[in-house]
Amino acid sequence: MVAAAAASVASQAQAVLRGRLCDPGFVHSALRSSPDTNYSKLKYLVASSVSEACNNSVLLLGPRGCGKAAVVDMVLEDLKKEHPDAISVIRLNGMLHSDDNCATKEIARQLCLEHQLSFSKMASSDDNTEFIIDMLRECGLAHKTILFILEEFDLFAQGKQRLLYSLLDAMQSLTSQAVVIGVSCRLDADQLLEKRVRSRFSHRKLLFVPSSLEDTQRLVEHLLILAKDSGLPAKYITDYNSRLTNIFSDKKFKGILNSLMDADATTSNILRFLFRAVSYMDMESGFLSMESFLKALSSLQRQPKMDSLQDLSILELYILVCMHRLEDKEQSSYNFTSIMKEYRSIQDAYKTSDKYASTVCFRAFEHLLDRELISFGDNRGRNQALEYRPVKLLISSRELAQSLKLNTTCPALLQKLFDRERYM
Amino acid sequence: MSQPVTPRRTTRSSAGSVSDPASPSKSRPKSTPRRQLIPAAAKEEGEDERSSINVLLEALPGRRAQASDLLRLLAPAPALPLLLYGGAATGKTRALLLALRHIRPRPQRVAYAALRSLPSPRALFASLLSQLSPPPSSSASSRQRVPDKPSDFVAALRDALAGLCAQGEAVYLVFDNLEVVRSWEKGGQLLALILRLHDLLRLPQVVLVYVSSATPDAYYSMTGSVEPNHIYFPDYTVDEVRDILIRGHPNPKLYASFLSVALTPLFRVTRRVDELGAALEPLFRRYCEPLGDLEAVPDESIKRRLFEHIQPHLAVALNETFSVPMRASVDQFKDGNSGGKASTKRQFGSRDSLSTELEFHMSVSAKYLLLSAFLASRNPATLDAALFDSTGGSDNHRRKRKSSQASMNMKDTMVEEMLMKGPGTFPLERLLAIFQCITSVSEDALNDVECPDSMMNGSGMTGLMSDVLLQLSTLCNSNFLSKSRSCPLEGSARYRSNIDEDLALKVARSVSFPLSKYIYRR
Numbered sequence: 001m002v003a004a005a006a007a008s009v010a011s012q013a014q015a016v017l018r019g020r021l022c023d024p025g026f027v028h029s030a031l032r033s034s035p036d037t038n039y040s041k042l043k044y045l046v047a048s049s050v051s052e053a054c055n056n057s058v059l060l061l062g063p064r065g066c067g068k069a070a071v072v073d074m075v076l077e078d079l080k081k082e083h084p085d086a087i088s089v090i091r092l093n094g095m096l097h098s099d100d101n102c103a104t105k106e107i108a109r110q111l112c113l114e115h116q117l118s119f120s121k122m123a124s125s126d127d128n129t130e131f132i133i134d135m136l137r138e139c140g141l142a143h144k145t146i147l148f149i150l151e152e153f154d155l156f157a158q159g160k161q162r163l164l165y166s167l168l169d170a171m172q173s174l175t176s177q178a179v180v181i182g183v184s185c186r187l188d189a190d191q192l193l194e195k196r197v198r199s200r201f202s203h204r205k206l207l208f209v210p211s212s213l214e215d216t217q218r219l220v221e222h223l224l225i226l227a228k229d230s231g232l233p234a235k236y237i238t239d240y241n242s243r244l245t246n247i248f249s250d251k252k253f254k255g256i257l258n259s260l261m262d263a264d265a266t267t268s269n270i271l272r273f274l275f276r277a278v279s280y281m282d283m284e285s286g287f288l289s290m291e292s293f294l295k296a297l298s299s300l301q302r303q304p305k306m307d308s309l310q311d312l313s314i315l316e317l318y319i320l321v322c323m324h325r326l327e328d329k330e331q332s333s334y335n336f337t338s339i340m341k342e343y344r345s346i347q348d349a350y351k352t353s354d355k356y357a358s359t360v361c362f363r364a365f366e367h368l369l370d371r372e373l374i375s376f377g378d379n380r381g382r383n384q385a386l387e388y389r390p391v392k393l394l395i396s397s398r399e400l401a402q403s404l405k406l407n408t409t410c411p412a413l414l415q416k417l418f419d420r421e422r423y424m
Numbered sequence: 425m426s427q428p429v430t431p432r433r434t435t436r437s438s439a440g441s442v443s444d445p446a447s448p449s450k451s452r453p454k455s456t457p458r459r460q461l462i463p464a465a466a467k468e469e470g471e472d473e474r475s476s477i478n479v480l481l482e483a484l485p486g487r488r489a490q491a492s493d494l495l496r497l498l499a500p501a502p503a504l505p506l507l508l509y510g511g512a513a514t515g516k517t518r519a520l521l522l523a524l525r526h527i528r529p530r531p532q533r534v535a536y537a538a539l540r541s542l543p544s545p546r547a548l549f550a551s552l553l554s555q556l557s558p559p560p561s562s563s564a565s566s567r568q569r570v571p572d573k574p575s576d577f578v579a580a581l582r583d584a585l586a587g588l589c590a591q592g593e594a595v596y597l598v599f600d601n602l603e604v605v606r607s608w609e610k611g612g613q614l615l616a617l618i619l620r621l622h623d624l625l626r627l628p629q630v631v632l633v634y635v636s637s638a639t640p641d642a643y644y645s646m647t648g649s650v651e652p653n654h655i656y657f658p659d660y661t662v663d664e665v666r667d668i669l670i671r672g673h674p675n676p677k678l679y680a681s682f683l684s685v686a687l688t689p690l691f692r693v694t695r696r697v698d699e700l701g702a703a704l705e706p707l708f709r710r711y712c713e714p715l716g717d718l719e720a721v722p723d724e725s726i727k728r729r730l731f732e733h734i735q736p737h738l739a740v741a742l743n744e745t746f747s748v749p750m751r752a753s754v755d756q757f758k759d760g761n762s763g764g765k766a767s768t769k770r771q772f773g774s775r776d777s778l779s780t781e782l783e784f785h786m787s788v789s790a791k792y793l794l795l796s797a798f799l800a801s802r803n804p805a806t807l808d809a810a811l812f813d814s815t816g817g818s819d820n821h822r823r824k825r826k827s828s829q830a831s832m833n834m835k836d837t838m839v840e841e842m843l844m845k846g847p848g849t850f851p852l853e854r855l856l857a858i859f860q861c862i863t864s865v866s867e868d869a870l871n872d873v874e875c876p877d878s879m880m881n882g883s884g885m886t887g888l889m890s891d892v893l894l895q896l897s898t899l900c901n902s903n904f905l906s907k908s909r910s911c912p913l914e915g916s917a918r919y920r921s922n923i924d925e926d927l928a929l930k931v932a933r934s935v936s937f938p939l940s941k942y943i944y945r946r
Contacts, residue, residue: 015501018503020501023628064648096575097626102575272651275653279496299493304509307639313695314692314693315690337843359743359928360744360745363745364693367696385847
């Protein structure tokens, strides 16, 4: 009975933690309190344009998973609280609305929704553009700022950039009052703009970089330490937190964080790691342990190529080794028939039991293609038979050597065939 | 209310139908033997949590680690996207669909889209939206326009999901066979859209699950701000395969002794359970042949006897990828109990007396046409005159070979080129010329079978020509020959033979044509 109660408390705690990790607002909420962050810069910029009734534009650049969109969301949330009637937000995504007609339609739709107007699906693109310009003027006269959030900004810069031009051009007039916030993971997104667009763009850029080790440690603590008022038994919370602080001060944990950040230091990667660790929480004891962190790290550090090399049958390994031998002979290109020739010559020379008919070998060859360990060398010749299309290896000789060494069922001959020609 | 999810492959095909995504009665007949290897899980509707997890692990042999990972990562509801990857026939879809039935709290809504059976973005959008729209209004929604633009789709999907999430329900969206999208037209865009749905929807109660046989490296450049968590499904080990195959077998002892003989050699060739199952089934029938009683538990002496019985069959099975059921069994065939066209065929033991040869249901002239196409593809056109001289090919051929011998180096590169280029193409005229030559060489063989009036030299020429053209198109349709693009200079269509030398030799033997004399070897 006690154990069941403990388990239910633990699963409650797990649910709380998972909810936190999946909520970008909570993840980045620590930024609110600290000065001189991108959050405060963006907030100052947008807030001053709203209060001074001027036009502005800014680009948020940085790799994926660094919290650009989350910062925008937080700023918008704050501004909506401070100026409830003075802003309206239009959100576009480059993946969905990179087409100009589609984008103007979407802007018109959102403007209508925002101002309780009825939106006509049948309106033409020209009507919509006109409507947008009218709305910009009207809003400017009413001292209401329209915020355009353009996610995946680089995709809007494809093609004629008519949308960007008409938006930024409309903002040149004194009557309008709008802010364009572009979000992109391409650091050269502003270089993609045409001259006429670039000259109308205020070259304000906020750069987002992956966080440092100290910041990450602070983030992990912020995410995992349970607050007193989270609705769980007070004793559980103190126990949980004290165990967690012990883990955090452990040298091993610092090592885990280091190796994690060596690979990828973005916030999303940290979140993914923590999510796994929390999911691996030991339900019997109900606390996070070092094992869960270690397990989460090892699951993030898998090498898919090596894994699928371990899954190969002996015949498939033979074919890979044959291909590797052909490559070592500096044959410029080869196909299945030349692989079979090599395979036959090996089988004739060593008289192994692994001599199979060519249809069986071809099936193994197709398995390798399926696993994407090999691929066809060219995209031409679609009508040519598969046996004659040139192929290439997609693995390095080091990977192949390692997998042969790790494979316990691999015949010694195969190892020898692989090694022999390396030293010759 | 809950979406019925069957853990069988049938769900994949039925999910493609827009009207009713999972009607078991309709999809049952489509089930493949591959899934029948694994007995369907027992019904476990009203059981408690602990035992239901045990049932899950029981239903997924060899997938303990993956199943427990799935249960932990899928529920409770706010969860990061998940990517299941691993080779074909490793139980990804099955494990996922079974786990979705076992997680607590039970998911109220699961939308499953197998991209292999939804060949266009529009079909995908339609399938997902119809699975998410509430049942009573399904008739109304079918009249609605299916969105074909991604922006309309995401808006519609968000509307549908927001309604469900407002009721506090967790919704699982499953995208199966993700790897096929890459080869679609504009597949990259659709794939990016699917992988970034988490960013686009911004609904924490929606859990996205992707299933792919391609490794995660294929998707790195397309993911949004949140990369999915990965679960790797490795191929089964030999012990796991044995467990899977024995499960649900009527006589496990006998089958185990059979597997101890047959599985290890076959496992060296392929590790896929579906292929192993298909190869082992006919072998087991052979294995049981000497036994009178299939229920008997074999002892050591019987095992040894059965082993000796199966040994030659095993060697044959290792070299086959599939076996074709014969119309007449081999024994009948040997007794001479064959009629009709089979008179021209002989049982020719190439590798093994046990090997069952393919029967060619093909007219003799089609066989000759096939052979001449093979020769036209393999031999250089310049040698045709020497090979098919009216004075008899073989003598000339030998002389020609000697004169064409070049230096070893030259020869090697020629062979290499030949291997790389594959069979050559030829115009129709050349094919017909060779056809005439080789039919005239073995005239006697033809005269036995073919009607004399159509084969008369001179008078029946036009009849023969039209007949041959008909045969040619038949051969093209059955993919023995392929029509390649026309030559830019001549403007006429060129052909290429797709058959390999083994098959050509078999065909030649069936009409007793000395093919090897005519093949030009360097």
